[in-house]
Amino acid sequence: MKFSIGLLFGLWMSPLMAGDQPNILFIIADDASRDSFGAYGCQYVKTPGFDRI
Template sequence: MLEMKSWRIAALVILGMTCLCHARAATTGRRQPNIIYIMLDDAGYGDFGAFGSPYVKTPHFDRLCAEGMTFTNHYSGSAVCAPTRCVLMTGLHTGHCRRRDNTAKALTQELSKKNGRPLVFLEDSDVTVAEALQDAGYFTAGVG
């Protein structure tokens, strides 16, 4: 459970992001649709009320689904989360993504020597979805 101090910090971060979003919308002069992309580990399609689960109550998520747009056919870039996030954010195929697993092994000198470079960091030339959205006037954030 989060301590009171953690809750205060989280509330301040959310408030700050909200203010930045409103300021960005005011300066662009146009109203863009909000984009919320939720990616969860260890959650199944049928684990939410919006998709038919009678067991787990998810009223806020259900409302987001009912009032927004949902995509129910998605390809995961990998069986583990770090490479999946890399594939999602860069659009690179799993074989071209530099992140292979969830460990920090790729930072070690031995693996770097074997492969010629660390397999963790994005290249400067990689364009992420977040960068493309920022270029279109969106405020972006990754949480988790």
């Protein structure tokens, strides 16, 4: 019950706070380096979703 109330409150408040916070994306990968993404020149790994970001 507490979880449901918290979830409903969070869903209710999220549109109100959406414009106040910056968009920050943390990408955490265990075995990836900068050279592992197509956006940085890797020819072997295709990462179109990451490249659009």
